[in-house]
Amino acid sequence: MRLINKKLKFLTNPARYSDFLNLGKFKKDKLIYFLSMMIKIRLVEEHLAMNKKNNIIKSPVHLCNGQEAIATAIGSLIKKGDTVFGNHRSHHHIISLNTNLKYFFSEILAKKNGLNKGNGASMHLIDKSNSFYGSVPIVAGTIPLATGAAFSLKYQKKKNISIIYMGDGASEEGVFHESLNFASYYKLPLLFVVENNFYSSNLHISQRQPSQSISRFALANKIKFKMLDGNNVLEIYNHAQSLINAMRKNYEPALIEVFTYRQLGHVDWREDLDVGVDRSKEKLILWKKKDPIIRLLRSLIKNKFINMNFYNDIKNKINTIINRDWKYAIKSPDLKERDLTRFVYHEE
Amino acid sequence: MKNKNNLLVNISYSEAIRKALLYLFKKDKNFVILGQGVTSPWYVGNTLKDFDKIYPNRIFDTPVSESLVTGAGVGASLVGLRPFIIHPRMDFMLYAADTIINQAAKWSYITGGASCVPVTIRAIINRGGSQGAQHSQSLHSLFAHIPGLRIVMPSNSKDAHDLLIASVKSNDPVIFIDDRWLYENKQKFKPDYKINLAKVNPKIIKKGKHITIVASSYSAHLSLEAGIKLSKINISAEIIDLRVINPLKVDLIIKSVKKTKRLLVVDGSWENCGLSSQIISSVCQKINLNILKCNPTRITLPNSPAPSSHILENFYYPNVDLIVKKAKKYFNK
Numbered sequence: 138m139r140l141i142n143k144k145l146k147f148l149t150n151p152a153r154y155s156d157f158l159n160l161g162k163f164k165k166d167k168l169i170y171f172l173s174m175m176i177k178i179r180l181v182e183e184h185l186a187m188n189k190k191n192n193i194i195k196s197p198v199h200l201c202n203g204q205e206a207i208a209t210a211i212g213s214l215i216k217k218g219d220t221v222f223g224n225h226r227s228h229h230h231i232i233s234l235n236t237n238l239k240y241f242f243s244e245i246l247a248k249k250n251g252l253n254k255g256n257g258a259s260m261h262l263i264d265k266s267n268s269f270y271g272s273v274p275i276v277a278g279t280i281p282l283a284t285g286a287a288f289s290l291k292y293q294k295k296k297n298i299s300i301i302y303m304g305d306g307a308s309e310e311g312v313f314h315e316s317l318n319f320a321s322y323y324k325l326p327l328l329f330v331v332e333n334n335f336y337s338s339n340l341h342i343s344q345r346q347p348s349q350s351i352s353r354f355a356l357a358n359k360i361k362f363k364m365l366d367g368n369n370v371l372e373i374y375n376h377a378q379s380l381i382n383a384m385r386k387n388y389e390p391a392l393i394e395v396f397t398y399r400q401l402g403h404v405d406w407r408e409d410l411d412v413g414v415d416r417s418k419e420k421l422i423l424w425k426k427k428d429p430i431i432r433l434l435r436s437l438i439k440n441k442f443i444n445m446n447f448y449n450d451i452k453n454k455i456n457t458i459i460n461r462d463w464k465y466a467i468k469s470p471d472l473k474e475r476d477l478t479r480f481v482y483h484e485e
Numbered sequence: 486m487k488n489k490n491n492l493l494v495n496i497s498y499s500e501a502i503r504k505a506l507l508y509l510f511k512k513d514k515n516f517v518i519l520g521q522g523v524t525s526p527w528y529v530g531n532t533l534k535d536f537d538k539i540y541p542n543r544i545f546d547t548p549v550s551e552s553l554v555t556g557a558g559v560g561a562s563l564v565g566l567r568p569f570i571i572h573p574r575m576d577f578m579l580y581a582a583d584t585i586i587n588q589a590a591k592w593s594y595i596t597g598g599a600s601c602v603p604v605t606i607r608a609i610i611n612r613g614g615s616q617g618a619q620h621s622q623s624l625h626s627l628f629a630h631i632p633g634l635r636i637v638m639p640s641n642s643k644d645a646h647d648l649l650i651a652s653v654k655s656n657d658p659v660i661f662i663d664d665r666w667l668y669e670n671k672q673k674f675k676p677d678y679k680i681n682l683a684k685v686n687p688k689i690i691k692k693g694k695h696i697t698i699v700a701s702s703y704s705a706h707l708s709l710e711a712g713i714k715l716s717k718i719n720i721s722a723e724i725i726d727l728r729v730i731n732p733l734k735v736d737l738i739i740k741s742v743k744k745t746k747r748l749l750v751v752d753g754s755w756e757n758c759g760l761s762s763q764i765i766s767s768v769c770q771k772i773n774l775n776i777l778k779c780n781p782t783r784i785t786l787p788n789s790p791a792p793s794s795h796i797l798e799n800f801y802y803p804n805v806d807l808i809v810k811k812a813k814k815y816f817n818k
Contacts, residue, residue: 220564254597261595270563271596275587281556282563282588289561292517299560312583315553322548481632482732483593483601483656484683 138353144364145350148396149335151423158371158436165442170213171370172437172448175205175430177455178229181238184459185228185245185259186406193467194245196258199226199274203368203400206429207332208233210373211300211393214381215268218297220290222283223272225260226332230302234267238458242466249476250469256480276337277303277310284316287327287390296385298326306337308351317358320390328377328384329355329392332367338403339413355392367397368429398424492675493646498639499668501646502532506569508678509653510540513567516653519545519554520571520607528573529609530668555581555606559589559658562604567653575608575662576622589658590633602658605649610664610703610753613802617793623786625702626752626759628660629731635659635682636731640667640690640705643674644728651680664703685729687737693723696747696815699738699764701727704751704803711808720816730760735767742768747815748781751808756785779815784808 147153160168182200189198201208204226212233215221223230231241236252244251247258257263260274270286273279283301290297307313308331320327331351335342342349355362361383363376373395380391400421402409410418437443496504509516522528524537524546536544547554551572558568572578578585585606592602612621629636635657639645645663652659659682690705691712700708705726712722723741727733742748748768750761761783768781784803792801 222560251597253595253599256597257595263596263599265599271592271600273588273591273595275583278583278588281553281584282560284553285557285560285562285568286564287560288557289564289566292561293515293565299564312550312552312556315548315550316557318548319550319553319557323545480594480596480598482635482683483598484681 138356141350141352141356141364148364148366149349151398151420151427157439158369158432160436160440161371163371168433168437168442171209172430172433173451173455174209174233175370175433176451178205178209178232179430180452180455180459181232182228184463186401190406196245196247196260197404198245198259199404200401200406201226201229203424203428204332204334204397205229206368206370206373207330207395207397208302210370211330211377213374214377215300216297217268218295219268220270220283220286220297220299221268221302222270222279222286222300223262223302224276224279224304224307225272225274226304227262227272227302228259230272231262231264231269234264234269236264236267236269238462239465242463243469246466246469247472248466248469249472250466254480255472255476277307277312280307280313280316284320284325284327287320287325288323291325291388298328298381298384300328300330302330302332304337305331305333305335305342305351308354309337309345314354317354317360321358321360324388325390326384326388327390328381329390331392331394332397333394334397334399336399336403336413336416339409341413341415344414350394352392352394360390360392362392362394365393365395367395368427368432370429370433398427400425490675492673494673495671496642496673497669497671498642498645498663499530499532501642502649502663503534505646505649506533506536508650510536510543515566516569517543517545517566518569518571519547519558520573521547521549522573523571529571530665551577551580552584556584556588558604558606559584559592559602562602563600568604569653570604570606572606572608574611574620575624576619578606578608579624585628585634585658585660586631590631593657594633601656603656605652605659605661607661607663610662612791613666613798615793615795615798616791618790621791623753625662625730626754629733629760631731633658634731635729637661637682637729638702639663639728640702640726641670642672646674647677647680648682648685648728650678651682651685655682662702666703667706670706682729686734687725687727689723689737689741690726691722691724693721693745695721695745696749696812697723697725697738697741697745698749698751698808698812699725699727700751701730701760702753704753707803707805708751708808710805711812714805714809715812718813718818720812720818722812733763733767735764735771738764739768739771743772743776746776746778749812749815750781750783751803752783752785753803754786755788756783757788759785761785782811784811
């Protein structure tokens with residue numbers, strides 16, 4: 138516990154860790170992949186923010202700007218047969234698994250060609266063909282489901298793992314603790330990825346818990362854990378890789394707690410600087426200096442892997458894809474009244 | 486016991502459940518059981534007897550975590566298993582309300598049919614014996630309110646057997662509710678392993694022409710006994726056993742009421758927004774009320790939690806005499 142508190146002091150301080158990343162032994166291809174994926178997630182979210190603001194998107198959107206590094210690192214370690222579960226803020230999770238943006242955008246617009254046939258919109262997403270087994274907006278609602286998926290994988294003796302993305306708020310729900318206990322006791326291949334962005338909607342963690350670290354619950358349940366800088370894609374990748382490799386081999390749970398910051402408010406496009414305690418313009422600026430994309434970009438340029446032109450090229454290419462796929466979604470058919478009661482039961 | 490015609494003879498309700506589970510273990514390697522006390526008769530009677538010896542790797546005693554265990558059953562069902570989750574008392578299952586109502590019931594719908602939840606949740610009604618308010622509830626009406634769930638309430642050995650198999654085979658989430666007061670009732674029957682739960686309808690368990698009595702589970706058992714008593718005083722009661730209460734199919738009831746022109750509903754849950762309300766309103770909406778010889782009525786629990794006093798328990802639960810008395814009133818007897 139002393140170690141947790143010591144790490145906590147550094148990881149929660151936005152003034153720390155805004156320097157260059159240690160590129161270590163990463164190959165150029167991999168680094169560019171990380172950069173491109175994070176840019177893709179950011180540009181999609183900016184696109185959705187604009188379209189929410191313009192009232193083209195009707196459903197609430199919980200955007201992940203600032204949290205791209207986590208899904209980018211973890212997503213690149215997912216293998217066929219793994220099961221990934223998300224939550225209300227899951228665009229980065231599903232995009233990092235290379236979901237087709239045409240169907241993703243169609244779903245955001247609740248259109249017939251969407252991933253969920255238009256029945257989910259932003260808050261309920263599924264794409265099993267890319268290992269994404271579902272996200273829902275009941276806080277902690279997917280934690281037991283991911284636990285059951287891990288149970289199933291182990292029962293079927295598969296070398297796969299189940300991943301649950303959750304926030305710090307979800308750690309306040311009882312079922313999270315039931316799940317830690319169960320996963321530890323039954324030695325399930327379940328990876329908890331806790332994106333600790335300090336806010337449960339607009340309540341700061343200091344208003345909700347006696348400690349700011351969720352890792353303490355892993356410790357209490359004899360589960361391996363790592364506390365990491367959530368805006369350093371390379372560090373997350375390295376640690377997640379070794380944890381996941383061990384999980385695939387030994388059937389055991391693990392928890393990764395990544396400290397990061399939500400650059401936008403809880404929901405939709407605004408910064409929401411005035412609705413939470415301990416959320417100020419100054420703090421946001423400090424955290425934006427730790428922006429995961431800018432940090433990797435600066436490090437790559439400094440090491441002469443790429444230059445600004447290259448970066449702009451990536452952005453342009455992704456923007457072209459976004460615009461093309463958005464057009465597809467806009468043209469996708471709307472739902473009709475007769476669709477109201479479809480899929481209530483799987484068997485009619 | 487099995488005779489030449491594949492008839493199962495003298496099978497109690499609880500044995501029927503065990504037989505169905507045994508069949509499922511044999512037929513489907515992905516069938517697993519999770520729950521509290523699943524290896525102990527103290528929790529589940531003899532319905533799981535010896536499974537821990539026959540299938541030690543497929544039956545899992547869990548921590549006291551109703552919410553997680555039910556959710557894990559839902560999650561496991563998304564990834565290839567057919568889990569059977571047991572709640573030895575329905576009251577405790579309320580901890581799993583989120584998993585059942587928000588997740589399992591909605592999953593097919595919110596995923597646009599991309600995913601389904603073939604989980605069966607067995608909820609046992611275990612009451613009487615002064616167990617009181619939190620150990621005695623029949624909460625079927627509450628769950629039957631929710632679109633997306635299938636709620637099964639067998640009243641006899643055959644249905645306990647056949648509908649349990651159909652529940653597990655269903656690709657929708659099913660709550661299978663059995664009642665410990667039925668466990669000792671015996672019956673001979675020909676088992677049916679091929680029922681599609683979505684096609685299951687209510688059933689006339691006693692034909693009659695003067696009054697239609699609608700019930701499910703233990704109430705259907707009571708109604709049948711009452712029907713036999715009524716026939717001795719020349720009241721011919723038609724007893725309809727609902728079997729599945731969500732989605733509710735009312736065509737058979739309406740047909741029967743059009744014939745008998747009298748409707749009595751017996752239900753072991755409360756009155757307000759309960760199963761009995763639903764039956765009566767469904768019938769009233771769909772028939773010409775002028776054909777009825779009397780207003781439909783119902784027998785339910787009094788509007789109070791279950792008492793702990795054994796004296797009050799006698800007033801609390803519906804019984805055969807009460808049904809007979811109420812039915813006689815329709816005929817001014």
